[in-house]
Amino acid sequence: VTRIALWISYDGTHYAGWQRQHNALAVQQAVETALFKLTGAAIAVTGASRTDAGVHAAGQVAHFDITGPIPPERYAVALNGLLLPDIRIRASAQVPDAFHSRFDSCGKTYHYQYWNAPQGHALYTRTAWHIHRPLTLQTMRDSLPPLLGEHDFAAFLAMGGTPPHTTVRTITDLTLTQQEDLITLSVSGNAFLYNMVRIMAGTLASIGTGKLPPDAFERMLRPGSRLDGGPTAPPHGLTLAEVRYAPALVFE
């Protein structure tokens, strides 16, 4: 048995997220179906991040176990021939038998894109949240530093689900960049709570429009409650950019 890691990009527009669902097509299922067509075997694929419905990925990582004659680096091209163009395996490689895409990850980076203009842009409709009201970039930037480091992010947890063992997480990097009307939040951390980045992105937008005060993040971290934050930003603005491992996972 060989353990294979996949480096995966997808346009999440037409998928019910990463994780297999009963009533809708998930990316995991699409990849497993392609693996079944390729090998004739039902093989479970485990992803590093359970991205929500509509969320995209530039660098999801997943792993599976397989026997057979296909060289590890050939799974990428073989699976791409069986998948629709909105899922592209960027590369495949053999990894140690004990490698686990989720448990071994030491960090992830997500990007959240805002399209900030009165009217939309056809080339960002699928991948950026359209915010009509002007966002004040400097106020948004100034609000971010309190989030850096280790905090209890309980106020950034979607309400209603099963609470995790701990809500302490570490944010290692935060940047907000602007290219004309496209604003991109980049968030790196060791791990993330369910909907944490989208709650962060939604709160940041409310800070940018003035609906929430510039210290809204500080209030949420006191710790405050989910109600101190802004809305959960829509999924289509979010992209899983990178999953990190130590030692680094090398695909070439």
Added chain:
Amino acid sequence: VTRIALWISYDGTHYAGWQRQHNALAVQQAVETALFKLTGAAIAVTGASRTDAGVHAAGQVAHFDITGPIPPERYAVALNGLLLPDIRIRASAQVPDAFHSRFDSCGKTYHYQYWNAPQGHALYTRTAWHIHRPLTLQTMRDSLPPLLGEHDFAAFLAMGGTPPHTTVRTITDLTLTQQEDLITLSVSGNAFLYNMVRIMAGTLASIGTGKLPPDAFERMLRPGSRLDGGPTAPPHGLTLAEVRYAPALVFE
């Protein structure tokens, strides 16, 4: 009668280019149909650039004449309500009666995107040309300077069509940037021949893979012939980024 200018973005994937066609839907026709639904009048819309089938736009400019009570800046939102999401009017404004989107343009900028990796990327499938073989960025950059300035670009003209009055054009700016596996050529000029940017992009790719010598552009400008160049790059990598006017067209 009021002359209105539109600032238009489109994802060209599902369109037969800008210009109205007999057997396929063009962006011009989609906009004219939306205008007809809005006003009940058949109104011709003239665009600055006749982008090919599959080519995208971030900043196409078009104009039309209209009478009626709608404030000029409201056409953007009104038309967006009648168009599919893959065409977004970014803004509308009244312009002088003599303004002509094509004849008054003093320059345009096009972007050509290459996705350079063995496997594709789901989020660039629609907007970048996937080149599997490694491109040598420095060789590509070094090949560009001869294109700058005024030259006879006859060798950059698609074969078979009606030749224009003159094939002399001026390139004012050329940059090649790389962000991980995404390489972007930005070309600015006073005007462009039919397929000129795509022939430039295709030749540049051949220089990057070593299929053509680093001085291929110099040979084409001697002047050489179209046969000295590389292939015409596929349309989906091309985006009309900007149309310039002097004095500048102001949409806000």
